[in-house]
Amino acid sequence: MQDIPTFDEIRAAILRDTVSLNPDADVTADSDNYIRASSLASCATGQYAHQAWILKQFFPDTADTEYLERHCNLRGIRRKNATLAAGTASVTGNTGATIPADAQIRCGNLFYRVRTAVVIGIKGTATIEIIATEPGTAANQHEAVAGQFMSAPLGVATDVQIEQAAGGTDTETDSALLARLLELLRRPPAGGNKYDYKAWALSVDGVSSAYVYPLHRGLGTVDIVITSGNNVPSDEIVSKVQDYIDSVRPVTAKNSFVIKPDVTKVDVKVKVRLFGATLDRATADIRQALQEHFSAIKPGDSVIASQLEAVISDVPSVTDRKMTQPTTNLTAETSKKIEWFMLGKVDVSML
The missing domain is CATH 3.10.20 (Ubiquitin-like (UB roll))
Structure with a gap:
């Protein structure tokens, strides 16, 4: 791309043309011609900058966020939304005590809610399913951590142990969105090859990376291993990916199986x-x-x-x-x- 002239270069060119038209013209720094040339150079500099910006929007790898999304939308690619981390927690209390759905648990600055009501068993313990109240990777818990009920149900201990929580991802970044678009441009849909399966998996919210193993279980089979936030995905994300791939894969494919590593x-x-x-x-x-x-x-x-x-x-x-x-x-x-x-x-x- 041709270099854009600077403000000083544009003004110098205008003054040069002025002298060419009138050799006796005053072009010193305090002259009217110099002031007029400065004004014109300022306008021209803005026009050059705007044209350079427009040119950047023509190409997805240099486009700003808004125009990158438009490039992607033209090819059916959308930015992936942030997802909620989900997992399990262990609680203790009196046998028969009920932990209602939507009861909130606090873990530091993070909050989770109980997904379904659970009754504590005869051993005085129960495992509950939890989901984060806010999306993002911050809510992922890879090891057991302590938490507390915000308002412990009757007969249930306040302290809770969150066993694990996975599947939380942040909103897709521009670089990740661009990478998916460039992958599509370099490897357009090909009727169900391994790159198509990877693209299908990566288009689902919560999937950070996908690895495809053709013929892993024999002829006509494809295994797709997915990760979420650089960790194991939640069962909900696996189910969503499986459903989506089943809806778009070739009808002649014998079996496609989405699995966790x-x-x-x-x-x-x-x-x-x-x-x-x-x-x-x-x-x-x-x-x-x-x-x-x-x-x-x-x-x-x-x-x-x-x-x-x-x-x-x-x-x-x-x-x-x-x-x-x-x-x-x-x-x-x-x-x-x-x-x-x-x-x-x-x-x-x-x-």
Whole structure:
């Protein structure tokens, strides 16, 4: 694209033309010609900027949000909405006590509500289904955390243990929306190949990534593994994806199955020699570095022990290390299930 002239360049060109028409014209900085040229240059600069902005909107990879959405709408792609995290919680109380639907539970600054009424059993415990009151990834709980009823029902303890909550996602970003559009442009619909299945899955609210395994269970079968917010999706999201794919897949396809990845936690134990940092500080840095590494591991990927050692060695305060777990590479199971390795406990001690 041709470079847009600057304000000074435009004004200089106007003054040059003025002198060309009238060699005796005064074009000094305080002259009328100079002031008039400055005004015209200011208008021209705005017009150039507007034309450059219009040109950016022609192409989806440079378009602003509003026009990016219009590019996507023309091809049947819409921005995915944020979704609610859903999961389970354990409660205790008197046998026969009822926990009504919509009872609210607080966990820090997050709030959940009970989805369906539950009666506490003879053991004095019950498992309830919960769903976040606000959408977003913040409500996902990957490990058990404590919560409290906002107003505990009669005969029910106030304290609650939220076992897990998954499926919460934020509103789709411009970059993710653009990535889906570019994928469609580069790989247009092809009658049901694996890229079509991926595009169908990614179009459903709550799906962050999708991995397609053609013929995974034999001829005519397709397995689609989905994730949500870099974690396992909720049953509700899996059901929505399954229903949508069943409605758009080729009628000749024998079976298409949307599944969750099977998560395996990988504990890491390492002894380190440090310089310029405490053990607590180094442990936090090592865990963060490992978490970033594991976040790039997809369902079905293996864990390479030497890569973990390299990640730990790259932490600035670590001068030496000896990893004792895992000691060998971990190969993901993909025949009967799709295994997904995620970071577990990180145990760091001095070498």
